[in-house]
Amino acid sequence: MQLSFIELKEYIKSDLFARSCKVGIKSFCLDPIVRFHWYMRLLEFGQRKTLFFPFFIIIKLLFLRISRKLGFSIPINTIGKGVYFPHYGTIVVNSRAWIGDGSTVNVDVVIGRHPDSKLAVPTIGKNVYIGPGAKIFGKITIGDGSKVGANAVVNKDFPDSSILVGIPAKNINL
Template sequence: MIHSKEDLRRYMEADRVMLEREGARPGPVDYVWKFERLLRRSEYWHNRPKTPLSLVWGKFLSLRLARMEARLGFSIPLNVFDSGLSIAHIGPIVVSPHARIGRNCRIHVGVNIGTRAGVPNEAPIIGDDVYIGPGAKLFGRIEIANRIAIGANAVVNKSFTEPGVSIAGVPAKKISEKGNPDYRDNDSK
């Protein structure tokens, strides 16, 4: 969670690296990077001690974030993703506010990370360095281990606790021993 300006800088730098952007500032049409920067600034102001300034500025940022989410098709609540978020494309992504997602998550269009039907607080807990392919659906009180790759259009309704594997299918099952790489060990980024 972002609690200080140093946390904010660290999160934004990790997001920039995962998005493979050259500069700290987004280009004029780099909407994903603009969104992620706004998301992180909104988290920072939301988590600050409540003062008149933080309440007003936080409300302003939350309104800007809501407008941008509507334009891009994202529904991503504050304080769900750890550092290193990488949204691959503009398009519908829906994430429950009860989900918890670790560092260096790569998420594609059409993904839904939700709760079990009728139980709003039973949402997935996803580890570090997880790749979530286009159209994947994850729901319920499940755990996804570190470095797992989730295939396109997979429906994940049970936990996968073995790290470094690939899962796919409806319902999802283990299909390979080769999962997602650990980006923190990659010196080329």
């Protein structure tokens, strides 16, 4: 995913809206998760090679530094616009996974690949809530509007508006 300048502005506004912030220096300086979003979006935009190379390197270093500070291991081009991270803490996302627009990802979440294949990674729909400690892995799809409970282990597909709990996860939204 390579962002155009108009898409860059749209993504940043959506990310700030998810955090109930306004575009401005105050939110950028006071909230490290806002800085994380800005740096991520600038790197996605910079892939078009429109950014001056030294500027791209500086943004990449700032992104890696803030990621380490927050405990996030989230590569660029893996999250949609308006994805909300309510807390600092360990969040690990595979570089081939996708988290849809408007989703919420809590602390201690792992979204990873199946051990047998590097290409078997999850696709998470729009407006999905992922509770603290959830583990999602394998070539699966979680439908739009689903909710993954705390400490659930999801390793198979679920349709839209599912409520997933347990180890392994089961849909309790019957």
